[in-house]
Each structure stands twice: as C-alpha cells, then as structure tokens.
Amino acid sequence: MLRPVIDADGAPFWEYAGRGELRVQACAGCGELRFPPRPCCPHCQSFASEWRRVSGxxxxxxxxxxxxxxxxxxxxxxxxxxxxxxxxxxxxxxxxxxxxxxxxxxxxxxxxxxxxxxxxxxxxxxxxxxxxxxxxx
Incomplete structure (x- = not known):
C-alpha cells in the first residue's frame, strides 16, 4: 500500500488520523478552516494555527x-x-x-x-x- 508523503505542515493531520480523528488546520486568529495545511492563513495572513476536530x-x-x-x-x-x-x-x-x-x-x-x-x-x-x-x- 502506498503511504502519504508527510511534510512538516501536514504531519499533525496524519498524527490525528493515526488516532482515528479527522482534524483540519484552522487559523487561531480568524478561525478560518483550511486544507491543505500551510504555515500562513490565506484569509488574514496570521501564522497562528490550531487543529480542529471535524465530524467527518x-x-x-x-x-x-x-x-x-x-x-x-x-x-x-x-x-x-x-x-x-x-x-x-x-x-x-x-x-x-x-x-x-x-x-x-x-x-x-x-x-x-x-x-x-x-x-x-x-x-x-x-x-x-x-x-x-x-x-x-
């Protein structure tokens, strides 16, 4: 089975998936959910982020x-x-x-x-x- 290539920005996604949780990156400044993960919010340009659980x-x-x-x-x-x-x-x-x-x-x-x-x-x-x-x- 092929495995994903994991980069630093996406590593938390795969860590949570390994625990059976679907989480997506969210801006800690404006709350905008984003995927794929990246260092900067495209909405407000904040570099603060968190990982929010979503329903799936x-x-x-x-x-x-x-x-x-x-x-x-x-x-x-x-x-x-x-x-x-x-x-x-x-x-x-x-x-x-x-x-x-x-x-x-x-x-x-x-x-x-x-x-x-x-x-x-x-x-x-x-x-x-x-x-x-x-x-x-």
Missing part, C-alpha cells in the same frame, strides 16, 4: 474509477474509486480518498454503479488512512 461527514463532490495501467502498487487492486469529499463544516475543504463498502473493507468493495455525486458519506480510518463509507440514512 460530507458529500461526494466528484469521483473517478481507476483502471490499469496504474502505479504498480495499485494495479492489482483496480478497478477502484477515488472520491473527492466536501466536508459539512467547511464546504470549501475537499479531501481525496476512497469510498469503501464499510469500515475495514478493501478498495473496490463498493460497486462503481453505487457511486453518486452528492452521496452522503462519513469518514472511517484504515491503518491511519482516512477512507469514506456511505452514510446510513
């Missing part, structure tokens, strides 16, 4: 189903989906991940015909990686 609920903003040829580490898993999820608390924040049938389920466990833009989803964690599952209504 959102909606599928976009998606693609990947087919070979792919990176070698993923080729045998294809086809699988990659989704862009818009968070409820911060509609301008969109996180990329995979939509799976349930917690602990593998890539490709959700049939492609079940993917829908606008579908309600919630975050789950698999070995420190955020994944998304359909929200039960």
């Amino acid at each position: 609920s959102g909606r599928v903003w976009s998606y693609v189903v990947a087919h070979p040829p792919l990176l070698a580490d993923y080729a045998e898993l294809a086809p699988y989906n990659v989704v862009v999820v818009e968070l409820d608390e911060a509609p301008r924040i969109r996180l990329v991940g995979n939509l799976v049938a349930g917690p602990g389920e593998p890539l490709g466990s959700l049939p492609a015909e079940r993917l829908r833009i606008g579908a309600r989803v919630r975050v789950v964690f698999d070995d420190g990686l955020p994944r998304w599952v359909p929200e039960r209504t």
Whole structure:
C-alpha cells in the first residue's frame, strides 16, 4: 500500500488520523478552516494555527474509477474509486480518498454503479488512512 508523503505542515493531520480523528488546520486568529495545511492563513495572513476536530461527514463532490495501467502498487487492486469529499463544516475543504463498502473493507468493495455525486458519506480510518463509507440514512 502506498503511504502519504508527510511534510512538516501536514504531519499533525496524519498524527490525528493515526488516532482515528479527522482534524483540519484552522487559523487561531480568524478561525478560518483550511486544507491543505500551510504555515500562513490565506484569509488574514496570521501564522497562528490550531487543529480542529471535524465530524467527518460530507458529500461526494466528484469521483473517478481507476483502471490499469496504474502505479504498480495499485494495479492489482483496480478497478477502484477515488472520491473527492466536501466536508459539512467547511464546504470549501475537499479531501481525496476512497469510498469503501464499510469500515475495514478493501478498495473496490463498493460497486462503481453505487457511486453518486452528492452521496452522503462519513469518514472511517484504515491503518491511519482516512477512507469514506456511505452514510446510513
């Protein structure tokens, strides 16, 4: 499995994810939520920041189903989906991940015909990686 490249600005995101928490960076000056993490607030230019826990609920903003040829580490898993999820608390924040049938389920466990833009989803964690599952209504 490919692992993310972790830089200094994004390290707290991955530390929290490893604990099963979805947190995003927020400006400690104006409160603006931002992702990807960065040293300076694009809204007020403050360098003060904190990490706020978010619900992990959102909606599928976009998606693609990947087919070979792919990176070698993923080729045998294809086809699988990659989704862009818009968070409820911060509609301008969109996180990329995979939509799976349930917690602990593998890539490709959700049939492609079940993917829908606008579908309600919630975050789950698999070995420190955020994944998304359909929200039960």
